[in-house]
Amino acid sequence: MKKGLLILACLITSLVTAQTFEGKGDQKLQIGANFQDNVNGIVITYDYGLGENISVGIVGGYALNLNNGLEADFEDRIDLKARFNANLGNVINISDNFDVYPGISLSLKNFGGHLGMRYFFSDGFGLFTEFGTTFAKYNSDALTPAEKINNQFNANIGAVFNL
Template sequence: TYDYGIGENISLGLSTTYVLGVEEKLNADFTDRFDLRARFNANIGNVLNIDDNFDLYPGLSFGLKNFGGHLGARYFFTSGFGLFTELSAPLAKYDSDTLTAAEDLNNQFMISIGASFNL
């Protein structure tokens, strides 16, 4: 995930996912396992008067597989390093009536965790 702040409380970005370990069971090819999304976040940590190192951000994403929403939180231990977690869910799936099990891989509720770097 890459987010770029365009104001104090707004960021735009890109995220990508790639599902591992399913190609044999579901006959999933690269296009089934890969997704790319454009993101919009409303960074509301300071609006809610939470700790300066903590950010809470609801957002929307428009991807190759669906239109979705997410809710994330990140905490910076230093000015350049932190941790994040994010909950994501599709709001509208494309061609939802014809999805195979392999095509449905990136059309599910997801939980992400990871490191954040402030460059």
């Protein structure tokens, strides 16, 4: 019984000491679901740490399910973004497992911003959620319903992995 409790305590301690953002050279891969008005899709994110609290990355997304009779071509469904994050987990110091990262992004469709949060259960695996919005659209005319895809408020949720 004592050995079992000792092993359980060691496992819990290893889970508690997970690091979310380790600074320069840190790499994260996020895979998740994307939710927008009338659209559900997938999102894949890669972030690379440049400094103690700075990372850059790329985001790819594709709209899979179109609702309410919405029709869209491939170029309206896909988006690719370059992004910059300020990783504030060690600044706000809630937990070594938790990271908050506001940031900006430049995509094929717009210039926008995001606020994300990551929580790691182990050194390699965690969950993330991210909320994004558009600050400026490239097309300043009235957008068609298909052009609104990736040009509106969105929410992402999924798994994050340390590489």
